[in-house]
Structures are given as C-alpha cells and as structure tokens.
Amino acid sequence: MTVVKQSHLFTKTRREAPSDEVSKNAQLLIRAGFIHKEMAGVYDLLPLGLRTLEKINTIIREEMNAIGGQEVFLSALQDKALWEKTDRWSDDVVDNWFKTRLKNDAELGLGFTHEEPLTVLMTGHISSYRDLPRAVYQIQTKFRNELRAKSGIMRGREFLMKDLYSFCKNDEEQATFYERAKEAYTKVFDRVGLGDRTYLTFASGGVFSKYSHEFQTVSDAGEDLIYVDEKKGIAINKEVLTDEVINDLGVTRESLIEKSAIEVGNIFNLGTRFSEALGLTYKTEDGKTAPVVMGSYGIGPTRLMGTIAEVLADEKGLIWPKSVAPFGVHLIEIGGEKADVREAAEKLSLTLAQKGIDVLHDDRDIRAGEKFADADLIGIPIRIVVSEKTIATNSCEIKMRTETESQIVSYEEAIDRVHSS
C-alpha cells in the first residue's frame, strides 16, 4: 500500500468554505481538500476525494460483479433520434436535459441516464433465450440540468452514477434478479458504513410493477420524506403513503415515523417499455419472438460520498468509515526536524504500508495544534502521533477519530489496533 507525505499532497485545508456553499457535506469536503467547487452543482475531485471515491467505486464494483454484472462505459453524448423513439427527447417530458449541437447543427443530448443507448447496443448481442439473463453496468458521469443545486455533491448537475441494467427472458427471471440486486445494494450500504441508518423504501413503481424500491439514508439534509417502521426496518416514501400501501406492507400508521432522508439508491422494474420501443427481442425456446424484460438499478457514488460526509461528520470535521477512508492511518510526526523523530515516523509508516494500510504521513513543519485540527477535519479513522517524547519509550500515541482519549502504546500494539479496528 501507499505512504503519502502530507508535504507532497498539493491540497491545503481551509478555515472557511466558499460563502455561496450552503450544504454541510460540500462545506466540509471543500475545507478538508476533498473537492473543489466549480459552480453550483458542479464539483471537482481532489486527491483525497478521488481516493475515497475509488474505494466506494471498488465496493460497488465488487457487489455488481458478484451478481453477474459486466462493466461497460457508455458515451455522454446522446443521439436525438434514439430518445425520440421512447418519447424522452422533448424538454416537456424530461425537464433536466442538457443539450448541445454538432457543427452541422444537429442536436445532441448529454446523458442523464442510459436505458435508450444500452437497449439499442444490446440488440447486437442478444438474439436468443440462450443469451439471457444479462446484467450490464457502468460507473460514468451523468448530466442533469437541475433548476436548483443546493445539496453539495448530494445533488450535482454533473455527477458520477453507477447504473446497472438487467435483461431477462420474462417477469419471473427479472423478479429473481431484482431480489439479488436488492441484496447487493444492502451489502453496498452496509460496507460503506451507512447500513444502520439506510432503509429499504417502497416507492412508486411506474407502469410495470406496483412498487420500485429506494434506499433512503436518514438525514436532516435529505430532500425526501419517508415513513419508517423501525421494527420491520422498512420505510414508505411519502409519495406512495396510502392506506392500500400501508395495508400491503403489513404496517400501521401508528408504527410509522416521519423522517427526512437522502435517496442513495433505487431499483426499478422497467418491464418491456424500452425493449419494445427499441426492438430488443429474442427467440424463445419454442421459437417465438418476445421482448426482453428489463430492470434498472442506480447508485450515485458521488452522492454516496456526500451522504457519508453529511451524516457521519461531527463539529470538528469529517469522519470516514475504514472501508472508504482515503487513508487507513493519519500518522503525525511532531518535531520532525529531529532526525530520530522523522526516522521513527518513516519506519512506522513503512511497516503499516507493508501490512496493507495506506498511510498519510504528516511531515509538515507546522504547529502540532494545526496538525491535529487538520487530522480531525480530514477524518481518517485512526491518528497515530510520533514525537520525541514517544520515541524515548519506543512508543506512539494512538487515537480513534470517533474517540476523545488517546493512548500511549508500543509500535506493535499500535499496528495490532490498526488491524483489528
């Protein structure tokens, strides 16, 4: 694994977020040097942010691959003709298109989702029941022309999206895959540290099924209202809160608590809406032609990163779960101008790296107080301090980001704690 010296890292922390930034997640991420704001709803990822995002992406990839997902990367530029076939080109139907033009004046769109191009693409690769089921996904930039963008990286005009699409022979096969995707989603939210506050939420199903499912993370910053049955661990989106639904799910109005929440994932049955409009059919085992049954499954990795920042942070700064932290350990040397302190810090960094831990080594020549404040702001889960005092007893000081007390321990003990944390 890697050791990065903080003097090498080009980003600096800052005391204040830009005055026009109103969301807590973006304020903290900007101050800690994870992201940079280009304009409302448009953010750049800096090295720390990109490291965390890549860890989120890796978790998502592993879970999508585990259910048979095959990764692709589709273009952002979209052909008008394709979207007219499904009646989703007009701005009256889809109100968040960004559109642009070729030199010959032909209109193009910037993809806000990818059902249309992927369905057409699959017509070249699916022709028989033997080719089904398939699951195809990408982690790719989406563009949505939001009227308002005040939730930081939780609602961007340009953002990263993992969108998986399933292609099945019939409703039954689709239902089976849908259940597997639901479980994979639950694993993703567990692994990134949001499991205990994220609810499987019943939402509007559209034409092809009674419900779709959202994964909603409880947070005051959420834009959605959900009604949670905490005992059953499920929730209902306000948009479908009817007596019929309450009855369907076997809950009661009394058991439901209203909460604000952030939609961190959603899964849909699409039926044959896209396959029929775009000609994605296959030959059945008995020689008939049938439309492919589809589903779509979204998670926004940048939104997920914003949500983790938003809901886990404290008054001192960010708090990353180990699974998505940019580094496993923030190793702070105090008095590094002394060769023996620097040497001890470098040796410990290297040992940790050899054991598979990414280390951010704060070798900067600034006051200890500033280093501690930066460490709290950046939010790496474990802080280890090496100073002249600690090296005198062959030890170091270890503190979890979520705790207030630090402890003096031997190097071996520190390494053990990092491993078992």
Added chain:
Amino acid sequence: MTVVKQSHLFTKTRREAPSDEVSKNAQLLIRAGFIHKEMAGVYDLLPLGLRTLEKINTIIREEMNAIGGQEVFLSALQDKALWEKTDRWSDDVVDNWFKTRLKNDAELGLGFTHEEPLTVLMTGHISSYRDLPRAVYQIQTKFRNELRAKSGIMRGREFLMKDLYSFCKNDEEQATFYERAKEAYTKVFDRVGLGDRTYLTFASGGVFSKYSHEFQTVSDAGEDLIYVDEKKGIAINKEVLTDEVINDLGVTRESLIEKSAIEVGNIFNLGTRFSEALGLTYKTEDGKTAPVVMGSYGIGPTRLMGTIAEVLADEKGLIWPKSVAPFGVHLIEIGGEKADVREAAEKLSLTLAQKGIDVLHDDRDIRAGEKFADADLIGIPIRIVVSEKTIATNSCEIKMRTETESQIVSYEEAIDRVHSS
C-alpha cells in the same frame, strides 16, 4: 486474477462493421466486441475494450505517479467567465467547443482541455515557493466538436484524455520537469508496445518556447505528416520543417523521410500564459510575488488504444501486446460437452489465474473453427487449446497470436511459456 467464461461475456463478435465506419481501428474493435458506435466520433466501451483501456490507464498512472503526479478529476461543465479571462471562450478563437445552457440560460462549455479551471483551483493551494513544484493530472472525458470524425477512436468527439499540468517556480525548474515528463512519456509508449514506431517529434512551441514535443506513431492512418531521421530517432512535424529547425536539430534534409503518423502524445511549455491571466502567483524566497510557470502534457488513452489496434492488427484481426491485452490467455476448449475436457480446461484456467494471468475461457458450444476465428479477431496474445485429443496425453496446444504454428506441450510447459512470453 480473473477467469471469464466466454459464454458469460455478453458481447458477440460480428462479421461486418457498421457500413458507415471507415476507420480500420474502429472496424476491428467493433467486430471484436471491444467498442460500440453511437455516432460518428462517439463510441462506447464494452467489457473487452474497458479491460484494455484500464490496462493502458494503469500504465499511464504508474508513470505519472513516478514523476510526482497527483491525480484529480475535474468537471466537464465549464464556466464561461473563466474562459473569457484567457480569451478562449469565443468560437472564433476555439473552434471545437460544445456549449450548453443552464435553466437560467447561462451558457456553459464542455471541457476540451482544463488549463483554466485547474489554474484557478491551484490558487487555493499554491501561495509560497515552498508549495512548488507540483504536478497534477487526471484521466477524464474531453469533448471536442470536430467538424469531421473519420478516424474511429483515434479522433473522437468525446474521448478519454490523460492531461497532466506542471506548476513550477521558474523556467529552469519547469525545464527540468519537462525532461522528466518526456522520459515518462517514452516509457508509456514503450510499455504499451508502440516504442519502436513512435518518434519524439519537434513541433511548434507557441509563445513560450521554441518547440513543443509530440510523440508520433508511424501509421498510414495518421493525420499528421512528420519527417523522420531514423538514425537519431527523432522527427520534425511538417508544420515546423524549416531550414532553421533542421539546422537546430543537427539533421539534414537528405536524412529525413516523410511518414504519416498518429499524434499519441504532446507536451508543452505554457510559461505564464494561464497563471498571469488567472492570478496564480506565489511568494518567492526573497518575498516577491511571481507568476507560476506551467506546462501541460497530454496522452489520449482511447486514442492510444485505437492506435495499437490500427498499427499492430493483421488481416485476421487485432493483436494486443501482453501489457494491454484484455486477457493474458485465450483458453479454448473443444468438445467441452464432455466432462473431462471441461474439467481439464477449468483446472488449467484456475492454475493460470493463480499465477496472475487473466484468462478468457471459451466454453461456448460452437464449432472449433468459429472459436479460432474469434480468437484471432479478439487478439489475445496466447491461445491455448484443450481437447479430447490433448487431454489423452495430459497436454494442450499453445499458439502465439503472432505466429502461425501451434505446439503440443505439457500443462507445465504451457504455463512456463505464458510466464516467459
């Protein structure tokens, strides 16, 4: 490493490329299932293509990190105000912008390069000589509204670009970094298998230096004309072929051979053009304020993939160097409906994977001839065949993609050859 069963891979090869596709690289990549064409100059990456692209990206990342590069990911959406400051917003100055609009009608651009936003971003992180030098890069989608797009993925309207930018105290520090970047680029082209046909090429330097440098890969499909001195291993772009330049470089007109070539990389000194216009300054050691000296360094990973496809392919299909092949071995079973053949193929796949080799295992129930034709088209460097005949003698048949003869060898020998190839 991974074993992928070809029956699981959703892409199929095809006999014909789309009739409107005129470039050899895209024709082959489409037929082999690496890419899909959305429209002229706009392509999707399919699983095989994404695997090769990721290997190219990893090589580029390793070489950029080795010269101190720190990775970021900037937005595609661009703020008009920023680009007006450097006089690069107007379509009269930059003729390949894609532009779009927010709901409030404010104009936005889609980034064709990123000097402007990154320079502004760096004003938040560079203030003193102690903060320099820095090197920052990204691998990110660029949009260029090309009038014509007939070179497949070698000239896309939407394409992946690695763009690195250097930030230095003065011309001398910039010159030192520039030389290191030049060496890193040479390593990239060597590692992806284009070294022996790629020339360091002198090109127009713009305002801030006499020359810029291009890396040009010789190919009939190239859009550039270069003049190569094969003994010295350097070339001159036609655009700067003057007596002065010939004299400068110590070559003679007689030693120069005209060749068509593909520009696979370019490096530029930018001087203080962007730092002065956008206010990126630093305090010098003696307390003065000075503008940061910059350089920019580009490689298009998708173009590189297209170039490798274009120049290394033969009449049967693609030929990937080991370093960027989607898989290390294409393992073909013949007669896999027999349990012992399937078992032998699976056992060998697993052994190869355990030794760090990615394997595409062709377990499809189709004719051997079709499998061989597909293997040649896809272009994985080593083909291993397991059949009832071979397993009878505990052996397999191995053939390099670039050779015509295959050989019957023991499993151990096959594994050794894969390793030493």
